[in-house]
Amino acid sequence: xxxxxxDKVKESVLAVVPITIIVxxxxxxxxxxxxxxxxxxxGAFMLIIGLSLFNLGADSSMMRLGEDIGQFITKKKKLWxxxxxxxxxxxxxxxxEPDLIVLAEQLSRTIPSxxxxxxxxxxxxxxxxxSLVRIVLQINLNLTLIILYGIVFLIAIxxxxxxxxxxxxxxxxxxGPMTVPFILALGLGVAGARGSNSSKDDSFGLVSFxxxxxVLMVLIIGLFIKDPKVSTENIISLTSxxxxxxxxxxxxxxxxxxxxxxxxxxxxxxxxxxxxxIKDNKKGIIKIIIGLVYTYLGLIIFxxxxxIGFMPVANLLGNTIGSKNxxxxxxxxxxxxxxxxVMAEPAVSVLNKQVEELTSGxxxxxxxxxxxxxxxxxxxxxxxxxxxxxxxxWFILIPGYLIAIVLMFLVPKIFTAIAxxxxxxxxxxxxxxxxxxxxxxxxxxxxxxxxxxxxxNGFGVVAxxxxxxxIVVQIVGLIYKIKTKIMTKPTLNIKEEIIxxxxxxxxxxxxxxE
Numbered sequence: 273x274x275x276x277x278x279d280k281v282k283e284s285v286l287a288v289v290p291i292t293i294i295v296x297x298x299x300x301x302x303x304x305x306x307x308x309x310x311x312x313x314x315g316a317f318m319l320i321i322g323l324s325l326f327n328l329g330a331d332s333s334m335m336r337l338g339e340d341i342g343q344f345i346t347k348k349k350k351l352w353x354x355x356x357x358x359x360x361x362x363x364x365x366x367x368x369e370p371d372l373i374v375l376a377e378q379l380s381r382t383i384p385s386x387x388x389x390x391x392x393x394x395x396x397x398x399x400x401x402x403s404l405v406r407i408v409l410q411i412n413l414n415l416t417l418i419i420l421y422g423i424v425f426l427i428a429i430x431x432x433x434x435x436x437x438x439x440x441x442x443x444x445x446x447x448g449p450m451t452v453p454f455i456l457a458l459g460l461g462v463a464g465a466r467g468s469n470s471s472k473d474d475s476f477g478l479v480s481f482x483x484x485x486x487v488l489m490v491l492i493i494g495l496f497i498k499d500p501k502v503s504t505e506n507i508i509s510l511t512s513x514x515x516x517x518x519x520x521x522x523x524x525x526x527x528x529x530x531x532x533x534x535x536x537x538x539x540x541x542x543x544x545x546x547x548x549x550i551k552d553n554k555k556g557i558i559k560i561i562i563g564l565v566y567t568y569l570g571l572i573i574f575x576x577x578x579x580i581g582f583m584p585v586a587n588l589l590g591n592t593i594g595s596k597n598x599x600x601x602x603x604x605x606x607x608x609x610x611x612x613x614v615m616a617e618p619a620v621s622v623l624n625k626q627v628e629e630l631t632s633g634x635x636x637x638x639x640x641x642x643x644x645x646x647x648x649x650x651x652x653x654x655x656x657x658x659x660x661x662x663x664x665x666w667f668i669l670i671p672g673y674l675i676a677i678v679l680m681f682l683v684p685k686i687f688t689a690i691a692x693x694x695x696x697x698x699x700x701x702x703x704x705x706x707x708x709x710x711x712x713x714x715x716x717x718x719x720x721x722x723x724x725x726x727x728x729n730g731f732g733v734v735a736x737x738x739x740x741x742x743i744v745v746q747i748v749g750l751i752y753k754i755k756t757k758i759m760t761k762p763t764l765n766i767k768e769e770i771i772x773x774x775x776x777x778x779x780x781x782x783x784x785x786e
Contacts, residue, residue: 277328284323290612291706292316295585298605302592307510308585311519315581319705322574325566330454333563337542338457340550346408346462354408355401358458362400362482364541365454366393368534368571371445371704374578375734379438383493391493392442395485400455403481404462413477413689414680420484421673427491434728435494437665440735442490443483445704447696455479480692483738508584516580523579524572531571539564578705586706590713594659602656602714609707610652610737611645614698620644635752640745647744648698651736652707658729659714665732672739679746687749694741699734707733 292313299309341361345354366372367389376385406416428436447455459478510516542560593602614620624640654668680688712730719725 276331277324280324280328281320283327284320287323287613288316288319291609294609294612295589295706298589299585302589304585304588304592305509305511307512307516308508308588311510311516312581312585315577315579315585318573318577318580319582322570322572322577324570326570326574329563329566329568329570331563333542333560333567336457336556336560336563337545338454341541341545342404342458342462344545344550351405351408354404354462358404359397359401361397361458361541362451362455363393363397364537365451366396366446368531368538368567369446369451371699372442373530373534373575374583374704375441375445375708377579377583383497388442388490388493391489392446392486395487395489396446396451396482397485399481399485400458400478403478404458406477406481407459407462413685417480417680417688417692418677420481421677424484424487424491425670425673427488427495431491431494432497433664433666434724435490435497436669437729437732437735438727439487439490439494440665440669440738441708441731441733442486444696444699444734444738446486447479447483447699451482452479452696455482477689477693479696480689483692483696509588510584520576520580524576527572527575527579531568531575535564535568535571582705583709586709587713587716590710590715591717594714594717599660599714599718602660602710603653606656606707606710607649607653611649613703613707614645614648620694620697635748640748643744643748644698644741647740648737651740652733655707655711655733655736656714658732659711659718662719662725662729665735668736669739672736672743676739676742676746679743679750683746683749683753687746687752691742691745691749694745695738698741699737703734703737707737 295312296309299312341357345357348354372389372392373385376383376388379385379388405411406413428439431439455478508519510519539561542557542564547557590602593599593605620641624637624644628635628637628640657663658665658668676691679691708731711733712726715726715730719729
């Protein structure tokens with residue numbers, strides 16, 4: 273357990289420290305109040321501890337629970353039970369997703385947090401059920417993805433543009449560190465219980481489905497809110513120790529209450545499935561419960577750190593830069609941050625390892641990591657350019673998804689499944705807790721507090737980060753396909769003229785005797 277915890281702490285340090293160093297350097301260039309900087313440093317430390325505990329708990333509880341439930345409902349061979357249970361579990365798990373809670377907090381003045389979280393959780397539940405039905409009925413993944421994204425873009429035509437970026441952001445934040453381990457394990461359980469030779473391939477693709485559900489749900493909400501009366505929160509600036517203490521205490525108590533309500537349904541799932549239906553052994557149940565305790569503590573520490581440190585300083589820093597003539601610096605700054613965030617993201621490392629194993633070393637982890645880092649850097653640069661130059665997100669989303677769909681017909685199917693799954697992987701905790709507030713704060717300054725412009729241009733960072741892997745991973749798959757064809761290209765059998773020599777051995781012996 274201690275070794276596993278050390279590994280998680282190391283991963284969390286690599287994920288948080290690069291952004292922390294960059295922000296502290298920026299604070300030297302654009303001075304912020306001392307206690308705001310101190311709050312940020314404390315928040316960074318809390319994020320490291322919180323992420324470590326949370327990931328440790330999710331690995332030992334969510335993955336075990338997901339695989340057990342997947343195998344149980346598949347062996348019952350009742351499609352209605354598969355749909356009902358997976359939809360319910362997907363809803364319950366999503367409610368506790370930390371990235372979603374962070375997004376909902378930032379939108380509380382536009383859409384009530386509880387309404388947004390429940391709507392998105394329902395979307396995840398429905399599409400998780402659909403993804404498992406696809407595995408059981410062996411429906412083509414490429415075809416279903418094309419149909420579903422076609423529906424998404426069709427509905428988006430009738431939705432106010434200010435909701436578009438927010439809708440696609442919700443798909444990226446939903447598939448975070450809480451839901452992804454559970455969803456992947458559930459898929460493995462269902463595919464493994466089915467016993468098909470293609471079970472390994474079928475285990476991919478679930479995350480991509482669960483990313484579409486939230487996008488559709490927020491678009492549907494947007495159909496009924498034509499002209500939202502939104503207001504913005506004041507930029508938080510901590511100028512004294514007392515202000516910091518009061519702010520810290522308020523956020524900590526708030527997180528304890530919210531996370532307790534979010535984690536309670538998961539505990540009920542453990543009791544119902546592991547104790548009464550699956551009837552797991554006592555040791556296994558205790559291990560899952562201990563994992564949930566780690567998850568609970570990690571969530572509280574992580575979200576408190578994000579609220580007291582990263583989100584306020586990101587908002588204030590974005591607002592400070594946006595109010596100056598150097599607002600264009602947000603573009604290269606965002607690209608640098610995006611590059612280092614994805615380079616250190618633990619989930620991206622897992623993805624790269626899978627690709628290297630899948631291609632038998634033809635595509636190395638280093639190649640994948642560098643490609644992903646460059647791709648995400650470009651996507652965040654584009655997101656920040658929207659903040660500065662005020663143009664529609666459609667100019668990026670439509671070409672991006674068209675390229676991704678065209679590539680689906682050119683690469684091996686397994687790369688398409690991994691690519692669409694990896695969209696949620698790339699948009700990790702740092703995107704929701706820092707880059708999104710940074711863009712929002714800049715919008716408030718550039719557009720002089722116009723909350724509608726903030727809703728239109730301030731969001732979309734997560735959406736573009738989630739879109740990048742759809743293209744990048746499939747391009748890697750295309751390279752792998754080309755390399756494989758070259759290596760397995762049959763050699764041409766060229767028929768050459770054979771010259772025969774007649775040798776007179778008797779004559780050779782006579783010459784030798786002379």
